[in-house]
């Protein structure tokens with residue numbers, strides 16, 4: 260499991276070590292320099308003679324960059340620090356200069372003030388230094404950053420640099436120091452000017468912004484460096500499940516299992532207008548390995564024609580998948596959905612079922628909206644927001660929906676967020692971009708329903724488990740898409756078809772990357 264901690268949690272963990280004189284910055288900057296050395300070797304074969312530019316802000320984040328620069332000088336790298344704040348980490352700057360590095364000061368502003376930048380030429384010179392480098396280290400702001408992007412000289416230099424790179428069609432590798440400077444470290448917001456990184460080297464533990472959309476998109480690959488912090492007593496702010504975690508969560512049949520003990524999923528989905536949603540949801544549930552699927556709705560014939568395993572009509576179930584392909588004006592389905600939710604079994608509430616959600620439910624109910632549906636849900640509950648607001652602050656909005664409804668909330672997106680009770684938050688980045696296709700959500704609803712049915716008793720005992728299962732479903736969904744069509748276009752039906760292989764691979768060798 261990849262875990263992340265807030266800026267404050269990391270600061271608190273640093274404190275006792277700093278008091279005891281532990282060389283945290285030395286550890287951080289040495290690891291940072293090694294990461295740069297690896298990139299230089301990959302990019303140009305040798306380290307000596309390479310050019311590295313540092314973007315340096317006023318605090319310890321800049322200090323990390325400056326010390327890393329000094330280490331790189333010792334390996335024969337030409338290092339120039341572009342200092343974009345009036346303050347500077349003095350010892351770091353002295354170490355760099357003593358090692359033969361160069362300091363460039365394009366202007367006097369603080370990194371995020373909106374004051375106009377005086378000297379266009381100095382800004383261009385600084386941007387050219389960055390553009391001509393093999394690697395740029397972004398050390399303007401780290402955990403001390405307040406979000407909202409860069410300002411002042413920092414923004415001017417970064418914008419100019421990005422323009423030069425775009426015009427040239429290629430540029431240096433950008434490595435973010437701890438986090439991309441200017442992101443909302445704890446909430447993952449991404450506004451204003453932020454330099455996109457290819458790699459983020461982060462210290463002591465990942466920060467939420469490195470997992471959460473939209474900021475995670477600016478972080479690139481994330482490398483966590485152990486600098487000796489003890490965060491074991493802290494509750495992580497945001498987690499990301501990895502294959503081994505999913506293997507541990509997945510219900511496996513034993514020799515004594517039969518279809519009822521393995522879980523029966525009730526599916527209320529589809530309509531004459533959208534029969535495919537019922538087919539996809541039931542297909543995914545069957546193929547995810549649930550004991551049995553019961554279908555309730557108007558298109559049973561089509562469902563059974565596609566999946567003869569499905570049973571039609573009412574009966575006992577251990578969990579529900581509700582809503583795919585159900586239009587808001589379908590009173591019969593709406594009544595079934597409300598009846599299902601009143602029964603208290605774990606349930607997935609998707610698409611058309613979101614409008615039938617009672618005022619309050621428990622966390623055993625998992626909502627699976629996309630950003631637009633979450634905006635509608637919040638608006639109807641007195642928090643008027645638009646889709647763009649949800650996309651800008653997905654964690655905050657998913658939390659609001661959890662607080663307003665009581666449900667576990669899975670917010671679909673390129674990175675899927677899951678929010679549940681006790682501040683649980685997961686950010687799963689398993690889905691290839693190709694998975695943004697019609698019907699993919701219906702497959703996820705059936706898949707998650709199967710998982711809830713298989714672990715229904717455990718969810719009753721501990722409703723907080725629903726959030727972990729929802730995150731696991733997001734991971735399996737992404738792996739199935741990769742399995743169905745590695746690196747290429749994928750249809751929802753082929754994702755469902757790939758579920759058995761995806762699950763089999765996860766259970767057999769959870770350490771292996773997806774096919």
Ligand SMILES: NC(=O)C1=CN([C@@H]2O[C@H](COP(=O)(O)OP(=O)(O)OC[C@H]3O[C@@H](n4cnc5c(N)ncnc54)[C@H](O)[C@@H]3O)[C@@H](O)[C@H]2O)[C@@H](O)CC1
Nearest residue numbers: 283284287318319320369370371400401402403404405437
């Ligand atoms: N404390 C330590 O010993 C260690 C700190 N580390 C590094 O130190 C970083 C944190 O350092 P700092 O706490 O000095 O903070 P930063 O270096 O992130 O930021 C420096 C200062 O910039 C100012 N600032 C923040 N947002 C601003 C804005 N929007 N406009 C203008 N000014 C703004 C604040 O006064 C802030 O303290 C970490 O991200 C990490 O890179 C690492 O070296 C590990 C050890």
Ligand SMILES: [K+]
Nearest residue numbers: 397400436440
């Ligand atoms: K940074």
